[in-house]
Amino acid sequence: MLRILPWNLAVKNPNIIFDDADFELAVDQALNGGYFHAGQVCSAGSRILVQNSIKDKFEQALIDRVKKIKLGNGFDADTEMGPVISTEHRNKIESYMDVAKAEGATIAVGGKRPDRDDLKDGLFFEPTVITNCDTSMRIVQEEVFGPVVTVEGFETEQEAIQLANDSIYGLAGAVFSKDIGKAQRVANKLKLGTVWINDFHPYFAQAPWGGYKQSGIGRELGKEGLEEYLVSKHILTNTNPQLVNWFSK
Template sequence: MNLKQQQYINGKWVGAISGNTRDIINPFNQEVIATVPESDESDAKAAIAAARAAFDKGEWSSAPAIERGAIVRNIAELIERDKEELARLESLDTGKTVEESRGDMDDIAGVFRYYADLADKDVEELMDSPVPNSISKVVREPVGVCGQITPWNYPLLQASWKLAPALATGNTLIMKPSEITPLTTIKVFELMEEAGVPAGVANLVLGAGHTVGAELSSNIDVDLISFTGGMVTGKKIMQAASVNVKKLALELGGKNPNIIFADADFETAVDQALNGVFFHAGQICSAGTRLIVEESIHDDFVNALVERVEKFKLGSGFDEDTQMGPLISAEHLAKVEKYVETGIEEGATLAVGGSRPEEPELKDGFFYLPTIFTDCTTAMSIVQDEAFGPVITVEKFRTEEEALKLANDSIYGLAGGVWTNDTVKAQRCVAKMRMGTVWINDFNVYFPHAPWGGYKQSGIGRELGKLGIEEYTETKHIFQNLKPKPINWF
């Protein structure tokens, strides 16, 4: 494997100050695929100091925006060049299929290219001034030093959502990827160095959230924290960030409803309902894990789901026939198992799955069978809590009003879907669904131009789109009097 397997601080590839390391394993068979630094607060402080010095020096923030954009575009081109290496590395690290990882790399290059194009756009706006002989304008300036913490499920995709807008707008940054899936992030920092990102502007620290992440959140020299991950950690970050009232951008997951009306295209809705959950083994913050199905088609819909699920092919991400790979770790597998046990205890009906597979070739991996629960209600914790695994809960409704009430009965509000051939009904539903993204007759579609984020406890702020770039800027109003004169105060 052609990786430096180190962290990147102030333009240098270095190990942890403590000398500690961590083994990175393949979730398909638990083989060690890399050994990387296991850093702590000392390394985080060194990276923060480098980012602070680089920002205060001002060369990157004051560089012409078109030049920053060119470097960000270079990163996109290098990702495209090394697409196959990155895709295989991502699949080794996460267990997802290579086909999915290749699609991720296309999306990632697209994110960098999108923000490269935005780097010199809308940075200044002239305003009408009520004062004669004056100029009033609004400018956007970089926030400063940005701490960025990414999750394990989409390591490089989530990193791109943070890196690209931060660099394009002239910030400096410290990125902390998940300690269990850092490999593609290391690789992209190599590409960023090759693309011409100056020393100190982008820093990479490898370590655990309770050490490195906590330091980024509480350090007064960090001006913004962007975090994607769990709600419990997000709340801790909010508390820590209050030390200097940092800007916050938090995406904290979801428990996403997928409403199926009887007038929807049946076969397409079944197919998309499966894809909406079992893609990447359900380890997706926007997974449509809450199916809310109209009563008249409920039984047929569940039977169709079960029939297809029983034919799923589990296996290595490098096997072209694999439809679903393993979960990320033994710890996460145990969490999903406990979740399923809870569903059974709460009285939900286990329609299919609910155990580890028995095939000998899967015994060393963190595999769990795709699972479907029926007879579910919103009073059940399995309907309210985010499993982050290959588990669907099915609820039943009779009226449109009931469907919407069920869909909104959640502390989360990240995403949701509506399946119907009645366009007017679809628009009525969308208007009443309290979520940051709602899909009509589709699910889990995203692209760089559209903002991403949630209502309620799914987070604060937005990534992607123009709103994503605004997260990394401060707004300043500048007023200039062209003909000042005394006002005769005395």
């Protein structure tokens, strides 16, 4: 029997920050988007797009906050970020640091295993910010699935949309702006299954979840998610049947 299978595949989710956004909120949610669960979630906002007029200020504020993220054991109440899933996966994340540097990007903070003795036996990787990026780079286009974000600049609303859509993936993303009309206009033009405005990572059981393009097919959650388990049937009853007389008249 053939069955319909919803697929949740790879991602590279954009986080668009306009210069009229609530600055502190945008920085805070960039951290939430990029480092929640050490970036090992399909909705991670690993690709940050910042309007050029605030890009330098934003990068510095982000770096300052990232330096303060507390790594450690998840059972410790003070811990803010834990390890990655396996040795193989940490090796993969480390290999992307080499790729980023080879492509000309700058590892502004992180990019390595932590130096602390109490973390040396764990699979920890420092939260990382990579700057001087452009869309042609593998570090921007490929899913790292770790505590790594890239930062790119844009000048206009149209350029932000173009850059965000320049991806083979399309699961989720965010737009930060105090101009809700503009934010909604941009959200409507993004080729993403979910777009958050002035937020990152909220999920609701009543809202559909799933991607565009190579991020997958089908939907989970919501009415659409329930319908993935159903098969449609069409039954027609002719209440006034007539002779057709097409053949052998």
